[in-house]
Amino acid sequence: MREKLLKAFEKTRASVTAETGGIAIQPATFKNYYLPLIRHYLADREKKQERPYVIGIQGCQGVGKSTLTTLIKYVLRDLDYKTEGFSIDDFYLSWPARQELSRKYAGNAFYQISRGMPGTHRYKALIALLEKAKRGEPFDIPVFDKSLHDGKGDVTDNVVPVREHQDFLILEGWCVDIPHVQPAAFPAIMARNEYVDALFREVDPQCSAYKVVLGYIAAYRRIRELLDNKTVMLGKDIRWVEAWRVEQEERMVTSKGSGMSREEVRAFVKPYIPFTWLYYDQILRNVGDIACLLEIGWEHLPEGMRILGKAARA
Numbered sequence: 001m002r003e004k005l006l007k008a009f010e011k012t013r014a015s016v017t018a019e020t021g022g023i024a025i026q027p028a029t030f031k032n033y034y035l036p037l038i039r040h041y042l043a044d045r046e047k048k049q050e051r052p053y054v055i056g057i058q059g060c061q062g063v064g065k066s067t068l069t070t071l072i073k074y075v076l077r078d079l080d081y082k083t084e085g086f087s088i089d090d091f092y093l094s095w096p097a098r099q100e101l102s103r104k105y106a107g108n109a110f111y112q113i114s115r116g117m118p119g120t121h122r123y124k125a126l127i128a129l130l131e132k133a134k135r136g137e138p139f140d141i142p143v144f145d146k147s148l149h150d151g152k153g154d155v156t157d158n159v160v161p162v163r164e165h166q167d168f169l170i171l172e173g174w175c176v177d178i179p180h181v182q183p184a185a186f187p188a189i190m191a192r193n194e195y196v197d198a199l200f201r202e203v204d205p206q207c208s209a210y211k212v213v214l215g216y217i218a219a220y221r222r223i224r225e226l227l228d229n230k231t232v233m234l235g236k237d238i239r240w241v242e243a244w245r246v247e248q249e250e251r252m253v254t255s256k257g258s259g260m261s262r263e264e265v266r267a268f269v270k271p272y273i274p275f276t277w278l279y280y281d282q283i284l285r286n287v288g289d290i291a292c293l294l295e296i297g298w299e300h301l302p303e304g305m306r307i308l309g310k311a312a313r314a
Helices: 002-019 027-048 065-078 095-104 123-134 183-190 194-203 210-219 221-225 238-256 262-269 272-285
Strands: 053-059 083-087 139-145 154-162 168-172 229-235 292-296 302-307
Touching (some): 002 027, 002 065, 027 065, 027 292, 065 083, 083 154, 123 168, 183 194, 183 210, 183 272, 210 221, 229 272, 238 262
Parallel strands (some): 083 168, 229 292
16 A cells, blocks of 8 residues: 555655645655544444545644645545545635624624634535435535635635545535634643633733633534544644744635635635644643644655554555
8 A cells, every 4th residue: 555655646746746735745844744644534434334524634834735635535535435535614604705704793702703713614504415415415615715705715606526425525614623612721721832722812902802712613613523533733833823824825816816814814814723732732731532643844845744543554
């Protein structure tokens, strides 16, 4: 299997670079990290006899979730596995619906940014799609364009039709597998990191708005239940998130011609940090049912990996 994976990587490398806007994965990175990761997926799918085998990839903004999803998709397809990958972002509410949500929670800073918080997604539609896929039924993946409305984004009329029973599905997103904690525990978790706590106090000075987000996280639990593998990409320093998100937006502006300014991105990112830290803290304390953990360095490259889930050898 190792040689097959290496050949598949070489055959699809150019396609991955093209789809990710020029991000080139080096052979050494693939051999040391992504090859054993994909081997794990193949072995675990065989052991569990799941079809489709649903991989959830979680990580902070800009960490490289979309790039990893694209790589896995192309390599598995080259090995003749029917594979589709998509983002929880494709299930955002329409721009008018998100504006209404913002008005509903006026004064709550977590819902004054244009998108991203749990509750800004059509999560019931995502759950329905995953359940259809599990039953082997055809489904359509919606397409969300983040460049519309000056970077606020909107639902489009386009869809990606999937008509065949898939072998693998890859769902990526920053809150795909975000843990739920009791509201009373949340402030103490924030206090464990000085940088995060300062941002939390700035965004939620009354220390109450976060409870709405936790309520929606609880509603997303069914998504977690439908994942066969939970993979986390953990940036080694949470303070990198803002700079990574700026880079991400600049790439989109280059490709699409519109998006948020640097200042808008910084304001956009702040409310994400407390809930990003929530899963940092929980994972670092107890990996729980996470199967794979990739430690990502400043250059968006893996610097460590742990396969925590047990699987048969491929």
